[in-house]
């Protein structure tokens with residue numbers, strides 16, 4: 001299984017605010033772009049991929065929306081509007097949830113009121129964590145574990161205090177080259193790197 005976590009610190013958890021932020025300062029469209037490039041390939045979608053979108057601009061709890069490629073039904077296409085609507089639907093379903101609850105949204109999609117910190121603690125039990133960042137080890141020098149989980153952010157960098165928890169969980173740091181890329185571009189390069197090694 002390949003897992004991807006996108007920590008979107010600027011993304012509102014209110015569905016209307018989330019949709020209204022597309023193309024504005026919070027740039028919520030990056031979640032749709034990243035989702036598209038983690039799950040879909042031409043004429044199909046990838047097997048064995050799980051994507052967690054963690055939206056953190058909230059008055060109560062972060063929302064973690066999980067997409068499991070093996071369980072997704074026909075989700076109606078991969079265009080940006082469809083994917084942002086899927087995210088907005090999960091946010092609407094999550095309205096009023098208490099801390100660390102989970103709700104089903106539709107086949108292959110769930111939403112949880114769980115924080116990034118708690119999520120990565122859980123994931124570290126089953127996956128080797130890899131943080132994508134410019135100061136990391138060049139990707140071609142990395143020996144990937146069988147179950148890799150890649151951590152990315154939106155345009156707001158990971159807060160310093162998270163680096164301590166990531167370190168405790170044995171996170172490795174990966175560099176994908178000299179250019180600062182979009183999260184959606186990073187996931188394409190990661191998939192390709194892993195595909196080439198199969």
Ligand SMILES: C[S@@+](CC[C@H](N)C(=O)[O-])C[C@H]1O[C@@H](n2cnc3c(N)ncnc32)[C@H](O)[C@@H]1O
Pocket residue numbers: 132133134136151152153154155156157158174175176177178179180181182183186
């Ligand atoms: C648009 S970037 C975030 C930019 C953010 N302002 C920063 O300074 O980290 C989105 C994500 O892609 C990762 N990223 C972008 N370019 C990268 C590269 N060349 N190597 C590794 N990770 C990269 C960043 O670490 C981040 O998780």
